[in-house]
Amino acid sequence: MPGGRLARWAATVPMAGLALATIYPLVFTANVAMKTRRDYVLDRFAPAGGLRWDNIAEAWTGAGMGRYFVNSFVVVACAVALLLLLGSMAGFALARLRFRGSSMIFLGCLAGLFIPFQVIMVPLTRVMADSGLVDTYPGLILAYVAQYLPFTVFLMTSHYRTIPAEIVDAARIDGNSVYGVYRRIMLPLGVPALLSVGILDALFCWNDVLIALLMMPSPEHRTLMIGVNALRGQYSGDIPTFASGVLIAAVPVLMIYLFLQRQIADGVTAGSTKG
């Protein structure tokens, strides 16, 4: 390897500093969430005495974060299930079945990938409003499915292209229908990709602000991220409770990250190596 020992050790100092800068903001927030308001005002940096759940409880029930949490959970679960179903169906057909128009359909999906939400948000909101879907759960779920479907189809197609065509042919000769091949062969063989794409889709939907803001105007339909923003105004004088709300919204994502880091990184890089 080029670069002497010294250079590599010298790089360690800024890299460790950066690692600290990456972790500290979250540690600070978690620490604040465990403090009483009085402790926070007196010294915001001192370590909290221990785990205190009062602020978390206040954010969960008093500020309604519990309700927003359930809203987010239901919407994300439905959206991801639909994305994986539709994405794997289309991916299988585009990768392993020969039919007229398949390359054009694939290009259409790719085109969908390159349209940022900001560019279509005004007409999309209007289309949804005209269909009576604004401020309904199916509407928000559909908006998420539409937003992340091109990505899901693209990754599922590239995954299914790595599965030998002979497997499909053999299954057909054994008397399976196309749907049988999908259900009995492609769906099980797609599990690694479905897991990795599903986690990314879930993160995207869970973390979204803009789509939820446009599709769910009423306060009782808020998702967790919109709830965090509402909390900011409501608890501007009670920072520990605010920090608790932030923690409630961040913890599920951090859990997913701790256990499924590998799959997340695979999904992120899939586009760069296959594109």
Next chain:
Amino acid sequence: MRIAEPSSSALAERLAPYVLVAPAVLIIVALRLWPLALGVNFSFTGDGDLNGTPVGLGNYLELAADPLFRVSLRNVGLLVLLLPVAVAIPGLLATFIYLRVPGHRVYRSVYFFPAVLSPVIVGAIFNLMLGYDGPLNSLLGMVGAGPVDWLGDPGIAMFTVVGVHVWATFGMALVVFLAGFSTLDSSLLDAARVDGASLRQSIWHVIIPSLTRTIQFVFVTTMIGMLTSMFGLLFVMTSGGPEGATYLPEYYIWHQQGQLNRPALASAASTVLFVVMLVVGLLQITLLRRAGRQD
């Protein structure tokens, strides 16, 4: 019946691919491609009383005259200028991780973790970090530098927001770089070392030319990220302020559509944003291709 059965199932088999792609195609066409056409069309009509009436380039002229929209475009220019920095930081870090600096495995996981947090959460955390008597100003105070009004000073706020965005996303680019490094032929680097190349020479003459495709990809995706995923930060941290200094087109579009009820004007801004992204994206690819050929 016996004769009809195989032929009807053969028809079903022939239609099966279309049945499998139909839901995805319908959704993508109806909720992505069709709105794009609708929006461009919409941008040439009026708002309010003029709803649906063609106004020609009226909305675009109004945009050109709107100081807030001009600030948002100027901020896009700033983002494009800062782009090389936002690409170089993860690139350099990935190089060191690839060269196995002590603790490289830990760095990889630590650096990547903010990338999974929502911009809203990142923004909320940094609202605490950047407060007047928050941790960052306390740190500055320890070295004798004065407190900085990170989000309240119009000359500083945009840089603060971009800095936070880079903090939150550099791990993403880092992971992409590392995937690129895994395809790198390590014998080239060994040969460079045998020839006595310094680290800088190795980066310049071996690593960069070998990773042109990865670098291109990171450039384009980082730019798209800067132009389309900072809404959450602006929404939580600045609301476009102070004095409109942190407006970006996406915030402008949302504000005009949702708050000021000017959807047609917002559509025109959307169309401008789309064109800007296409132009900058194509320009980057051309420039990087040319640079790649010279090597």
